[in-house]
Amino acid sequence: MAVPVTLLERLTQDMKTAMKEKDKTKLSVVRMLRSSIKNKEIELGRSLDEDEALQVVSKELKQQKDSLSEFERAGRDDLAEKARGEIAVLEQYLPEQLSEEEIRAIVQETIQETGASSKKDMGKVMGAIMPKVKGRADGKVINRLVQEFLQ
Structure with missing residues:
Protein backbone atom coordinates (compact mmCIF):
# COMPACT_ATOMS: atom_id res chain seq x y z
CA MET A 1 0.00 0.00 0.00
CA GLN A 92 -4.62 20.19 -9.34
CA TYR A 93 -3.74 20.53 -5.66
CA LEU A 94 -7.29 20.67 -4.32
CA PRO A 95 -9.55 17.69 -3.69
CA GLU A 96 -12.08 16.94 -6.42
CA GLN A 97 -14.71 19.68 -6.42
CA LEU A 98 -18.33 18.90 -5.62
CA SER A 99 -20.92 19.32 -8.37
CA GLU A 100 -23.64 21.94 -7.97
CA GLU A 101 -26.17 19.14 -7.34
CA GLU A 102 -24.03 17.72 -4.53
CA ILE A 103 -23.64 21.19 -3.01
CA ARG A 104 -27.39 21.80 -3.36
CA ALA A 105 -28.09 18.56 -1.42
CA ILE A 106 -25.65 19.55 1.36
CA VAL A 107 -27.24 23.02 1.55
CA GLN A 108 -30.76 21.57 1.87
CA GLU A 109 -29.63 19.06 4.49
CA THR A 110 -27.83 21.75 6.50
CA ILE A 111 -30.80 24.14 6.38
CA GLN A 112 -32.98 21.34 7.80
CA GLU A 113 -30.37 20.50 10.47
CA THR A 114 -30.05 24.11 11.61
CA GLY A 115 -33.77 24.87 11.36
CA ALA A 116 -33.00 27.97 9.28
CA SER A 117 -36.03 29.68 7.78
CA SER A 118 -35.00 33.12 6.54
CA LYS A 119 -32.02 35.12 5.31
CA LYS A 120 -31.38 36.12 8.94
CA ASP A 121 -30.14 32.55 9.45
CA MET A 122 -27.64 32.79 6.60
CA GLY A 123 -24.58 33.01 8.88
CA LYS A 124 -25.68 30.01 10.90
CA VAL A 125 -26.17 27.93 7.74
CA MET A 126 -22.88 29.04 6.13
CA GLY A 127 -21.02 28.30 9.36
CA ALA A 128 -22.44 24.78 9.42
CA ILE A 129 -21.82 24.08 5.71
CA MET A 130 -18.23 25.26 5.30
CA PRO A 131 -16.60 22.52 7.44
CA LYS A 132 -18.56 19.88 5.48
CA VAL A 133 -17.26 21.03 2.08
CA LYS A 134 -13.78 22.18 3.14
CA GLY A 135 -11.74 22.81 -0.01
CA ARG A 136 -14.23 21.01 -2.26
CA ALA A 137 -16.59 23.86 -3.14
CA ASP A 138 -16.45 27.56 -3.96
CA GLY A 139 -17.85 29.76 -1.20
CA LYS A 140 -19.60 31.98 -3.78
CA VAL A 141 -21.57 29.01 -5.14
CA ILE A 142 -22.53 27.90 -1.63
CA ASN A 143 -23.58 31.44 -0.73
CA ARG A 144 -25.74 31.73 -3.86
CA LEU A 145 -27.45 28.38 -3.19
CA VAL A 146 -28.08 29.17 0.47
CA GLN A 147 -29.69 32.48 -0.56
CA GLU A 148 -31.87 30.61 -3.10
CA PHE A 149 -33.19 28.30 -0.38
CA LEU A 150 -33.61 31.02 2.26
CA GLN A 151 -35.96 33.32 0.32
Whole structure:
Protein backbone atom coordinates (compact mmCIF):
# COMPACT_ATOMS: atom_id res chain seq x y z
CA MET A 1 0.00 0.00 0.00
CA ALA A 2 1.35 3.41 -1.00
CA VAL A 3 1.97 5.97 1.70
CA PRO A 4 -0.03 9.14 1.01
CA VAL A 5 2.19 12.01 -0.09
CA THR A 6 1.74 15.29 1.77
CA LEU A 7 0.92 18.41 -0.17
CA LEU A 8 4.33 19.93 0.56
CA GLU A 9 6.12 16.77 -0.67
CA ARG A 10 3.99 16.79 -3.82
CA LEU A 11 4.80 20.47 -4.42
CA THR A 12 8.52 19.74 -4.08
CA GLN A 13 8.29 16.86 -6.56
CA ASP A 14 6.21 18.94 -8.99
CA MET A 15 8.66 21.83 -8.74
CA LYS A 16 11.53 19.54 -9.79
CA THR A 17 9.44 18.14 -12.65
CA ALA A 18 8.41 21.62 -13.82
CA MET A 19 12.08 22.70 -13.82
CA LYS A 20 13.09 19.68 -15.92
CA GLU A 21 10.18 20.21 -18.34
CA LYS A 22 10.76 23.99 -18.41
CA ASP A 23 7.08 24.56 -17.55
CA LYS A 24 7.30 28.18 -16.42
CA THR A 25 3.66 28.55 -15.41
CA LYS A 26 3.60 25.45 -13.24
CA LEU A 27 6.99 26.30 -11.75
CA SER A 28 5.94 29.83 -10.76
CA VAL A 29 2.63 28.62 -9.28
CA VAL A 30 4.31 25.82 -7.30
CA ARG A 31 6.95 28.24 -5.97
CA MET A 32 4.24 30.73 -5.03
CA LEU A 33 2.27 28.01 -3.21
CA ARG A 34 5.32 26.73 -1.34
CA SER A 35 6.14 30.30 -0.35
CA SER A 36 2.56 30.94 0.86
CA ILE A 37 2.60 27.73 2.90
CA LYS A 38 6.01 28.60 4.43
CA ASN A 39 4.78 32.12 5.26
CA LYS A 40 1.71 30.68 7.00
CA GLU A 41 3.96 28.28 8.96
CA ILE A 42 6.15 31.19 10.05
CA GLU A 43 3.06 33.19 11.03
CA LEU A 44 1.73 30.29 13.14
CA GLY A 45 5.14 29.21 14.40
CA ARG A 46 4.56 25.56 13.48
CA SER A 47 4.14 23.21 10.54
CA LEU A 48 0.76 23.18 8.82
CA ASP A 49 -1.36 20.06 8.77
CA GLU A 50 -2.85 18.88 5.47
CA ASP A 51 -6.16 20.75 5.95
CA GLU A 52 -4.39 24.01 6.73
CA ALA A 53 -2.17 23.60 3.66
CA LEU A 54 -5.29 23.02 1.54
CA GLN A 55 -6.78 26.22 2.95
CA VAL A 56 -3.71 28.09 1.71
CA VAL A 57 -4.22 26.57 -1.77
CA SER A 58 -7.92 27.52 -1.69
CA LYS A 59 -7.06 31.08 -0.71
CA GLU A 60 -4.54 31.39 -3.55
CA LEU A 61 -7.09 29.94 -6.01
CA LYS A 62 -9.71 32.45 -4.88
CA GLN A 63 -7.23 35.31 -5.35
CA GLN A 64 -6.41 34.09 -8.86
CA LYS A 65 -10.11 33.83 -9.77
CA ASP A 66 -10.68 37.36 -8.47
CA SER A 67 -7.72 38.57 -10.54
CA LEU A 68 -9.06 36.77 -13.59
CA SER A 69 -12.42 38.55 -13.38
CA GLU A 70 -10.62 41.89 -12.95
CA PHE A 71 -8.41 41.22 -15.98
CA GLU A 72 -11.43 40.22 -18.08
CA ARG A 73 -13.32 43.35 -17.04
CA ALA A 74 -10.30 45.49 -17.96
CA GLY A 75 -9.94 43.74 -21.33
CA ARG A 76 -6.46 42.44 -20.49
CA ASP A 77 -6.64 39.15 -22.40
CA ASP A 78 -2.91 38.51 -21.96
CA LEU A 79 -3.13 38.66 -18.17
CA ALA A 80 -6.45 36.79 -18.15
CA GLU A 81 -4.88 33.93 -20.11
CA LYS A 82 -1.96 33.79 -17.67
CA ALA A 83 -4.39 33.72 -14.73
CA ARG A 84 -6.38 30.88 -16.35
CA GLY A 85 -3.19 28.84 -16.65
CA GLU A 86 -2.33 29.48 -13.00
CA ILE A 87 -5.87 28.55 -11.91
CA ALA A 88 -5.59 25.25 -13.78
CA VAL A 89 -2.35 24.44 -11.93
CA LEU A 90 -3.79 25.43 -8.52
CA GLU A 91 -6.88 23.26 -9.05
CA GLN A 92 -4.62 20.19 -9.34
CA TYR A 93 -3.74 20.53 -5.66
CA LEU A 94 -7.29 20.67 -4.32
CA PRO A 95 -9.55 17.69 -3.69
CA GLU A 96 -12.08 16.94 -6.42
CA GLN A 97 -14.71 19.68 -6.42
CA LEU A 98 -18.33 18.90 -5.62
CA SER A 99 -20.92 19.32 -8.37
CA GLU A 100 -23.64 21.94 -7.97
CA GLU A 101 -26.17 19.14 -7.34
CA GLU A 102 -24.03 17.72 -4.53
CA ILE A 103 -23.64 21.19 -3.01
CA ARG A 104 -27.39 21.80 -3.36
CA ALA A 105 -28.09 18.56 -1.42
CA ILE A 106 -25.65 19.55 1.36
CA VAL A 107 -27.24 23.02 1.55
CA GLN A 108 -30.76 21.57 1.87
CA GLU A 109 -29.63 19.06 4.49
CA THR A 110 -27.83 21.75 6.50
CA ILE A 111 -30.80 24.14 6.38
CA GLN A 112 -32.98 21.34 7.80
CA GLU A 113 -30.37 20.50 10.47
CA THR A 114 -30.05 24.11 11.61
CA GLY A 115 -33.77 24.87 11.36
CA ALA A 116 -33.00 27.97 9.28
CA SER A 117 -36.03 29.68 7.78
CA SER A 118 -35.00 33.12 6.54
CA LYS A 119 -32.02 35.12 5.31
CA LYS A 120 -31.38 36.12 8.94
CA ASP A 121 -30.14 32.55 9.45
CA MET A 122 -27.64 32.79 6.60
CA GLY A 123 -24.58 33.01 8.88
CA LYS A 124 -25.68 30.01 10.90
CA VAL A 125 -26.17 27.93 7.74
CA MET A 126 -22.88 29.04 6.13
CA GLY A 127 -21.02 28.30 9.36
CA ALA A 128 -22.44 24.78 9.42
CA ILE A 129 -21.82 24.08 5.71
CA MET A 130 -18.23 25.26 5.30
CA PRO A 131 -16.60 22.52 7.44
CA LYS A 132 -18.56 19.88 5.48
CA VAL A 133 -17.26 21.03 2.08
CA LYS A 134 -13.78 22.18 3.14
CA GLY A 135 -11.74 22.81 -0.01
CA ARG A 136 -14.23 21.01 -2.26
CA ALA A 137 -16.59 23.86 -3.14
CA ASP A 138 -16.45 27.56 -3.96
CA GLY A 139 -17.85 29.76 -1.20
CA LYS A 140 -19.60 31.98 -3.78
CA VAL A 141 -21.57 29.01 -5.14
CA ILE A 142 -22.53 27.90 -1.63
CA ASN A 143 -23.58 31.44 -0.73
CA ARG A 144 -25.74 31.73 -3.86
CA LEU A 145 -27.45 28.38 -3.19
CA VAL A 146 -28.08 29.17 0.47
CA GLN A 147 -29.69 32.48 -0.56
CA GLU A 148 -31.87 30.61 -3.10
CA PHE A 149 -33.19 28.30 -0.38
CA LEU A 150 -33.61 31.02 2.26
CA GLN A 151 -35.96 33.32 0.32
